[in-house]
Amino acid sequence: MNYYEKAKLAFESLRDRKDYYILAYESSCDETACAVVRGREVVSSVISSQIDIHKRFGGVVPEIASRNHILAIDSITDEALSRAGIELKDIEVVAVTYGAGLLGALLVGLCYGKALAYGLGIPFIGINHIKGHIAANYITRPDIDPPFIALVTSGGHSSIFKVEGFLDRNIEILGETRDDAIGESFDKVARVLGLGYPGGPAVEKLAKNGKNTFSFTRPFKGENHLDFSFSGIKRAVINTLSNASARGEEVNKEDLAFSFQLSAVSYVVDNTIEACRRTGIKRVLLAGGVGANNYLRNMLTEEGNKNGVEVILPDVKYCTDNAAMIGVAAFEEIKAGALPSDLSLDADPSL
Numbered sequence: 001m002n003y004y005e006k007a008k009l010a011f012e013s014l015r016d017r018k019d020y021y022i023l024a025y026e027s028s029c030d031e032t033a034c035a036v037v038r039g040r041e042v043v044s045s046v047i048s049s050q051i052d053i054h055k056r057f058g059g060v061v062p063e064i065a066s067r068n069h070i071l072a073i074d075s076i077t078d079e080a081l082s083r084a085g086i087e088l089k090d091i092e093v094v095a096v097t098y099g100a101g102l103l104g105a106l107l108v109g110l111c112y113g114k115a116l117a118y119g120l121g122i123p124f125i126g127i128n129h130i131k132g133h134i135a136a137n138y139i140t141r142p143d144i145d146p147p148f149i150a151l152v153t154s155g156g157h158s159s160i161f162k163v164e165g166f167l168d169r170n171i172e173i174l175g176e177t178r179d180d181a182i183g184e185s186f187d188k189v190a191r192v193l194g195l196g197y198p199g200g201p202a203v204e205k206l207a208k209n210g211k212n213t214f215s216f217t218r219p220f221k222g223e224n225h226l227d228f229s230f231s232g233i234k235r236a237v238i239n240t241l242s243n244a245s246a247r248g249e250e251v252n253k254e255d256l257a258f259s260f261q262l263s264a265v266s267y268v269v270d271n272t273i274e275a276c277r278r279t280g281i282k283r284v285l286l287a288g289g290v291g292a293n294n295y296l297r298n299m300l301t302e303e304g305n306k307n308g309v310e311v312i313l314p315d316v317k318y319c320t321d322n323a324a325m326i327g328v329a330a331f332e333e334i335k336a337g338a339l340p341s342d343l344s345l346d347a348d349p350s351l
């Protein structure tokens with residue numbers, strides 16, 4: 001029997017079990033992450049962040065990210081296994097993000113994970129990074145199952161999904177950004193405000209004592225779809241600063257950060273509640289790095305309460321990129337009947 005035939009048989013025998021270890025990897029951007037999960041339980045989770053390396057460039061430099069993944073991946077594997085108190089021989093599945101993300105960065109985790117699975121003679125599964133972000137919620141709430149609406153707010157995505165199961169065919173996009181992602185707009189606004197990278201947490205901090213003194217027009221007002229646009233809001237912030245500077249005036253940056261945060265956050269919250277109204281689904285899961293933003297967490301919870309919608313929030317430490325969410329997504333896919341990935345699976349930057 002060849003490797004893939006053996007992998008398929010192994011998946012069949014794992015489908016009804018939840019006591020086995022999955023070794024998971026995430027290397028789509030600037031975090032090299034490895035985790036051991038068992039079912040929805042995180043046994044260990046190690047993240048080697050490159051934020052300090054990329055900070056001086058004001059954003060992630062793809063080639064530098066790939067090279068640093070190579071440097072980190074072997075030692076974080078050892079650390080994840082040792083923190084879990086297990087050895088490689090105890091692992092039954094390897095799960096790896098295969099898209100979306102930076103091509104070179106994805107390839108590091110993907111090739112390492114494939115080689116490991118092949119060497120150990122165990123199945124391997126490629127995981128969609130965004131399904132991983134959604135799965136971060138299952139760690140915090142092991143009792144939650146579809147159907148639900150998922151609001152994904154991250155560095156590359158602002159999307160609303162109708163999720164009726166764990167496989168791709170059960171997931172429908174109800175709305176997505178047509179230009180910048182919400183996290184990207186936080187990062188760009190942070191840059192013009194002189195706050196550095198990554199911008200989201202810095203904008204949130206600056207906005208804390210701000211007031212809503214600037215009002216920004218909501219894109220697509222009056223239109224019937226649930227898509228987003230964030231480039232106009234970002235441009236409005238930049239114009240406010242440059243117009244004031246041309247007039248020799250000072251702008252209150254706390255107020256500008258607050259007004260921006262309010263318009264970006266209320267936009268995603270309103271469309272999500274509208275998605276619940278249209279589908280009749282009364283449960284929302286928040287996902288992605290911007291999900292760490294307290295202003296968003298609070299507003300979504302409040303609006304959910306007002307509209308009879310249950311709002312599930314992932315633990316803040318699982319909002320930004322990590323491998324635990326990838327392992328848990330793999331567990332659910334295996335349980336739902338997914339096939340293992342073939343060793344020819346390619347990285348897909350725009351998955």
Ligand SMILES: Nc1ncnc2c1ncn2[C@@H]1O[C@H](COP(=O)(O)OP(=O)(O)OP(=O)(O)O)[C@@H](O)[C@H]1O
Nearest residue numbers: 154155156157183199200201289290292293320321
């Ligand atoms: N407290 C916060 N407030 C607002 N934004 C935040 C906060 N914390 C993190 N972010 C933003 O989250 C983004 C990073 O999230 P994440 O790691 O999920 O994105 P990514 O992996 O780059 O993109 P994607 O998941 O779409 O591929 C950055 O844009 C960052 O500024």
Ligand SMILES: [Mg+2]
Nearest residue numbers: 154289320321
């Ligand atoms: Mg991400």
